Amino acid sequence: MGRSPCCDEIGLKKGPWTPEEDQKLVKYIQKHGHGSWRALPKLAGLNRCGKSCRLRWTNYLRPDIKRGKFTAEEEQTILNLHAILGNKWSAIANHLPGRTDNEIKNFWNTHLKKKLIQMGFDPMTHRPRTDIFSSLPHLIALANLKELVENHSWEEQAVRLQTEVAKLHYLQYLLQPPNNNFSMPNLDMDTLNVLNSLPSAFSTKDHTHNPNNPVLNSSSLDSPNPFDSIHDHLPDLKSIELQTNLISKVNNNNENISNNNNNDDNIGVVTNIHGQDQVVYQHQPCEFTVLTQGENSPTSPWLPSSPSPPPVTATAATSSAPLDGSTTSTTPSSFWADHLLLEDSLFHDIP
DNA sequence: AACTTCCGCAACCGCAAGATG
């Protein structure tokens, strides 16, 4: 299992190949086959090591190599296979005729990986990223930071960035896998206050027209979403805008909600988690209600989900929190569930 | 137009495992 000494030889050329060298290599292999790579350079009249010749041939000169941009189908294949195989580039290359492992690896590192990160997915696990800071690129994209930096003071920028962080906390909550026992991330008072007081990406009022309050919608994510087939259990973020429309209708048809929500900033999200529709409302500071439909019928009432999510806990982290370090918690209210009844027509109105 | 920064890609490096004597 020793290492090949060929690359250690002194005086052998390195770096980019010239057309003349390529020609020599191709001519030799076409006539004799490559045989022993170690012996090849001398026989072919090349001042290269065998390894360099092998790489040049397998990654570039081989006649069956397909060059040019990756097609959408190839991209999809790479994503699907990578989700299963990981960084097994040669194994992935076996499924893409004419593509080399090196080419696929480069394509992954320069395009697909970044794309996944931008979409808020962990490029290794292909799942939504769970650590808040690793999701910042996505947040920044959402927040249209360029506009923010150009047109707002640093204080405003800080507040808005914090808002997006709060939103992400909330998104994390929605995106949790099934075995996670509905745990809500601990939010400090600042985060909660921001979440409670500022317009949300899911706000029913400003999701369409306010350019300063960007919305997570289908255009935020690249379409088509390549993970639909792999992560069917995740909420369908692509239709979040459509879902927001539904929330808006729910609000309009349930006076209790709008009347009790003075600032019109209640967060309402319809998600489909594990095949079950859920409506999540933030209707009071530090209070969320997760409603699920009692039966699989559009007309059945929406009730607090069972088991209910734990109370949202606010840690005493700022001056607005109790000074004794205690935590405050509230339980999801069933009040809204009692008054929230989705009508069949609501569903039919959705485009 | 000149300079800097960013990005994509070809090529290199080094490890691991199979093949061979």
Next chain:
DNA sequence: ACATCTTGCGGTTGCGGAAGT
């Protein structure tokens, strides 16, 4: 069984062109 050679693979580097300032 062991040492050496060969090949395959994945990670990383650095060059050159494109884009931005």
